[in-house]
Amino acid sequence: MKEIILLKAGEIALKGLNRSTFEDRLVKNCKFRLRDIGSFRFTRAQSTMYAEPLSEDIDMDDAVETLQHVFGFSKLSRACVVEKDMDTICAAAEEYLGRELRKIRTFKVEAKRSDKKFPLKSPEIAAEVGGYLLSRFSNLRVDVHEPDLVIFVEIRDQAAYIHGPQLDGAGGMPVGSSGKAMLLVSGGIDSPVAGYMMAKRGLEIEAIHFAAPPYTSEYAKQKVISLCREVCEYAGRIKLHVVNFTHVQEEIRDKCPEEYFTIIMRRYMMKIAERLARENGCGALITGESVAQVASQTLYALGCTDVACELPVLRPVIGMDKNEIIAISRKIGTFETSILPYEDCCTVFTPRHPRTKPKLRDVLRAEQSLDEEALLADALSKVETMFTYPER
Numbered sequence: 001m002k003e004i005i006l007l008k009a010g011e012i013a014l015k016g017l018n019r020s021t022f023e024d025r026l027v028k029n030c031k032f033r034l035r036d037i038g039s040f041r042f043t044r045a046q047s048t049m050y051a052e053p054l055s056e057d058i059d060m061d062d063a064v065e066t067l068q069h070v071f072g073f074s075k076l077s078r079a080c081v082v083e084k085d086m087d088t089i090c091a092a093a094e095e096y097l098g099r100e101l102r103k104i105r106t107f108k109v110e111a112k113r114s115d116k117k118f119p120l121k122s123p124e125i126a127a128e129v130g131g132y133l134l135s136r137f138s139n140l141r142v143d144v145h146e147p148d149l150v151i152f153v154e155i156r157d158q159a160a161y162i163h164g165p166q167l168d169g170a171g172g173m174p175v176g177s178s179g180k181a182m183l184l185v186s187g188g189i190d191s192p193v194a195g196y197m198m199a200k201r202g203l204e205i206e207a208i209h210f211a212a213p214p215y216t217s218e219y220a221k222q223k224v225i226s227l228c229r230e231v232c233e234y235a236g237r238i239k240l241h242v243v244n245f246t247h248v249q250e251e252i253r254d255k256c257p258e259e260y261f262t263i264i265m266r267r268y269m270m271k272i273a274e275r276l277a278r279e280n281g282c283g284a285l286i287t288g289e290s291v292a293q294v295a296s297q298t299l300y301a302l303g304c305t306d307v308a309c310e311l312p313v314l315r316p317v318i319g320m321d322k323n324e325i326i327a328i329s330r331k332i333g334t335f336e337t338s339i340l341p342y343e344d345c346c347t348v349f350t351p352r353h354p355r356t357k358p359k360l361r362d363v364l365r366a367e368q369s370l371d372e373e374a375l376l377a378d379a380l381s382k383v384e385t386m387f388t389y390p391e392r
């Protein structure tokens with residue numbers, strides 16, 4: 001029996017004249033994610049996309065699960081494709097959904113006829129398929145209010161499609177359709193979630209991680225690579241820059257007042273990230289900051305880091321509780337990696353008493369003794385760049 005995947009467009013269905021640009025991007029993203037699973041042909045009609053496998057041996061469960069992580073769809077379902085003929089449709093519904101139908105007690109059929117030339121109207125199609133199934137399964141009765149299973153029959157231009165319940169899509173906008181941004185990714189819980197959230201709004205994610213060897217270990221770096229891979233499950237592909245930040249941090253430690261270490265270090269992170277962002281065509285930075293979480297995330301501290309760069313800084317978790325962020329990190333599968341106990345460069349040389357209400361004027365004075373251009377040049381000359389992809 002021929003099977004396809006029906007994908008219902010989410011927010012892009014609301015787009016006007018430029019909708020096809022979004023759809024083109026969506027198809028490209030789907031094909032990229034399915035590349036190891038098999039070849040599919042994509043076609044579109046109204047707000048539905050059809051993914052048709054081009055060979056018999058494709059693992060459709062795998063394909064559906066993968067597409068559930070592609071931003072841009074609200075719902076998806078596997079469906080069988082048959083000729084637009086009532087006898088064929090009834091027999092196909094019995095065969096395709098028979099296993100489920102045998103296990104349940106109540107059902108209903110919902111029909112949709114977008115091919116207006118088809119001789120029966122939607123309620124007539126539903127009644128005929130429903131009547132047929134009742135005659136074939138003695139365990140079943142119809143319940144239109146709370147059925148155990150809803151069977152969908154869609155009569156479209158090319159063919160008829162029969163499917164069971166729809167699965168949730170990942171929502172959002174196709175990755176890449178809103179431009180590109182640079183994610184400051186630490187090994188913590190928040191920044192991978194921030195990357196996921198902005199990818200969901202259609203941003204292609206590029207990432208920058210600051211490592212401070214030998215104070216931070218190779219394990220810490222591998223952990224960040226793993227986190228990027230996990231975010232790739234949704235973001236598709238992430239270009240990751242690992243910057244050797246040791247010299248910058250040592251200079252700050254040696255030349256600046258201790259209570260300003262963290263805030264100055266964070267300002268340098270923003271400055272370096274901004275340079276790399278501009279070199280790579282990114283229109284914004286993304287961080288996992290959340291108001292009041294730690295000393296460097298008070299309004300005062302955020303004010304001081306914000307002005308360190310000119311690009312907009314997107315902080316999607318800014319108003320979220322730690323528990324809310326953790327719930328998302330569990331959902332997207334980054335939590336277990338995030339809690340592995342490797343040190344981050346932020347915890348190297350942490351001041352005993354960080355300033356929680358730093359004034360920009362004082363911070364600027366505290367960092368005056370640093371040779372900014374030399375430090376930025378040093379960091380930018382020690383960048384290792386790699387691409388990360390989803391595990392499968």
Ligand code: ATP
Nearest residue numbers: 184185186188189190191208209210287288289346
């Ligand atoms: P958590 O708070 O869960 O430990 P975090 O990622 O929020 O993790 P913070 O120390 O709160 O870590 O840092 C705030 C933000 O600064 C991070 O979300 C991240 O965007 C950025 N950041 C911190 N450390 C690094 C780093 N080593 N490399 C790149 N970005 C970093």
Ligand code: MG
Nearest residue numbers: 190288289293
């Ligand atoms: Mg944090």
